[in-house]
Amino acid sequence: QKEVEQNSGPLSVPEGAIASLNCTYSDRVSQSFFWYRQYSGKSPELIMSIYSNGDKEDGRFTAQLNKASQYVSLLIRDSQPSDSATYLCAVNSLQGGKLIFGQGTELSVKP
């Protein structure tokens, strides 16, 4: 069974701090990795995609991928209260585009 694991949290950080979210996956052949943000009762909204080992930066967000360790992370710099949400890690199984989601990490940014 292909799995994606995340700490469910909640992760609480003060405003302006760095939030670090982690994810591990079990299927070694996975090649596409995504971070989505989900507010309560809403749909997943793409934050970042990453396909190659290393870091990828987009504004306050940095995704990190280590395929050897089967590990993906998301750093949020200068965290804002509006960043408070559940962050979903998703891995593409390639076969037919199936995204396998983790259970999500709830982030709370305190003013």
Add this chain to the structure above:
Amino acid sequence: EPEVTQTPSHQVTQMGQEVILRCVPISNHLYFYWYRQILGQKVEFLVSFYNNEISEKSEIFDDQFSVERPDGSNFTLKIRSTKLEDSAMYFCASNDQGFRETQYFGPGTRLLVL
């Protein structure tokens, strides 16, 4: 910015009834997906669809489920005889560059089966 749209936003139905959930993917997208999320649980894949046929389906997507692209814009999910455990948020997603690429999600339909 183009968006995936879904109708209805909420649907309440009686157990055993048929429901059709509708999606309008982003206009130039060719790959379509349905996911569901039971309250408090993970987002789960149901089915992917390309070139007018199912590409992959999960074990959840049994004979009670079907998908269709009845015209050039709509993509539908039909549940033939709803069960209580079908109560969930159903999300449609689409993309244009293939199964490896980012999927864009619609706002979802909240289905409640009584």
